[in-house]
Amino acid sequence: MRRLAVILLALGLAGPARADVDAALDRHILPAFAGFAGAAERLADAAVADCRPRAVAPAYQAAFDAWMAVADLHIGPSETGGLSIAFWPDARGFTGRVLSQLIADEDPVAFDPLGYAEMSIAARGVLALEMMVFDPAYSHYDKGSYACALVRAIALDLSRQAVALEVAWRDGFAATLRSAGGAGNATYLTGDEALRALYTQLLSGLEFTADQRLGRPMGSFEQPRPARAEAWRSGRSLRNVLLSVDAAQALAHTLSGGALPQTDAAAARVHAMAGRVGDPGLQGVSEPQGRLHVELLQQAVRAMRAAIEAEIGVPLGIAPGFNSQDGD
Structure with a gap:
């Protein structure tokens, strides 16, 4: 280091290096997190309006597209915040097991938006939603069913996570990167x-x-x-x-x-x-x-x-x- x-x-690059960090934040990272938050909100709105697979799938694909712009960032808020947005690889098949148990029990957590945020990461995020919407073992549900409520809960939880991550980058960690080398910055000296x-x-x-x-x-x-x-x-x-x-x-x-x-x-x-x-x-x-x-x-x-x-x-x-x- x-x-x-x-x-x-x-080489006289210390100044430009910081400018490049600014450019990375302003031209790529922060707009991408804002785009993901917006796409996740539209997905939640779609699920609330009609949580059946054919209604949710287009907004799901758009939200996953938006997520991929920042999916491989694992620093700052994303180091832990990204885990419950995209739990993968799931080598032991936890997502299927947790979702199956929730459905079998008709666990009331699906009707508790704040409570769902405390669920296992295997039952949250884009991969849990994918299983519910695209896997034939789960996707044959009707409007008004427990599975439909579960899809809505996952989508709403994903939207909250996306907004929280965007705010944490925009109002917190971006300043840490920008102020690298400044007084009081213990993360980047x-x-x-x-x-x-x-x-x-x-x-x-x-x-x-x-x-x-x-x-x-x-x-x-x-x-x-x-x-x-x-x-x-x-x-x-x-x-x-x-x-x-x-x-x-x-x-x-x-x-x-x-x-x-x-x-x-x-x-x-x-x-x-x-x-x-x-x-x-x-x-x-x-x-x-x-x-x-x-x-x-x-x-x-x-x-x-x-x-x-x-x-x-x-x-x-x-x-x-x-x-x-x-x-x-």
């Missing part, structure tokens, strides 16, 4: 620490997409795991990959403040490779040809990460191969 600070000061924190999120998001969003459904060649794909029930696993890459590209541009030809070319290749996958839920990984296409997509995502290391990390004195998971 000290070596990075010395390099930035020597220098301006480059804030920049490095966002750069770390950028790399770790792409790493998560390659290893989890694509790696989990691929499993092994002998034992593919298509049902482990993120949001496969709603047919948006591939879309989430692309939206996560688009968000990374946008964040990279705001952090750099300049042209990123390698990164842009790599992002275009990700989209090109995704066009060959065909199955929006990544269920084709069980077939050799389908698996090959997903492997090529995974390689393209990793190549984009390498491009960002070269175009943003190297000028900052952060060597390629930097571990984005260690946080320092």
